[in-house]
Amino acid sequence: MKSQTISEIKQLLAGIDDLDDPRIIELTSDPRKGVQLAVKAAERRISKYREAVSQFENRFKYERSFWHKGLQYIAGVDEVGRGPLAGPVVSAAVILPHDFDLIEVNDSKQLTPATRAKLAPKIREEAISIGIGSVDNLGIDQLNIYQATRVAMKQAVESLDPQPEEIIVDAMQIPVPIEQTRLIKGDAKSISVSAASIIAKVYRDHLMDEYAEQYPQYDFPHNAGYGTAKHLAALKEFGPTPIHRMTFSPVEKFSRK
Structure with a gap:
């Protein structure tokens, strides 16, 4: 693979998902700095992916235990x-x-x-x-x-x-x-x-x-209704809307009687 350009090697590495792939092992002996950087990047990507797969499998353990019971x-x-x-x-x-x-x-x-x-x-x-x-x-x-x-x-x-x-x-x-x-x-x-x-x-x-289209003052796209500073400031200035929870503090505090 030493006849391949660094760009070609990067494309090759993008299709590898196994750290023990013989092509990765062979490339570790390539003296070109760009190849070594590409190999290290591929190894990090593969390791990250393998860790994600392991965590995914672990999050499936409850479901699989019930499936195993029929x-x-x-x-x-x-x-x-x-x-x-x-x-x-x-x-x-x-x-x-x-x-x-x-x-x-x-x-x-x-x-x-x-x-x-x-x-x-x-x-x-x-x-x-x-x-x-x-x-x-x-x-x-x-x-x-x-x-x-x-x-x-x-x-x-x-x-x-x-x-x-x-x-x-x-x-x-x-x-x-x-x-x-x-x-x-x-x-x-x-x-x-x-x-x-x-x-x-x-x-x-x-x-x-x-709801933000009806009540633009409350910044709902950025707070989803949570009590951010901008949301609280709007409550203080304009009072609650018909979608506010009146039993929640500080909505009750800022409600208009």
């Missing part, structure tokens, strides 16, 4: 929007197939908005079933945020078809007659919960972007 439909459930001052709380429930292979899927909080936006339609394409549940600000004010979250999760699960035989949920108890495994930080431990967290986050962010 269960077929395992739903991951997660929510988004418990903390904001405005907008709904949204839950998603996702049943994934055995051959699900989107290794980038992880806790939505660890992903950029662009990555979440890219992954959400791919999850929808591969998933066996996806359910969405939502409770608006009026329901939250009536029920309290904890109970509203449970209602949203119940809606999400009940809209799945087929219905799951087991639920993996992020540290909540959903009021449905289905066995449930509750995990602390489940969105980082179970691939199904990770997928649900992405679906819920992208769905809610889209809703808040639509």
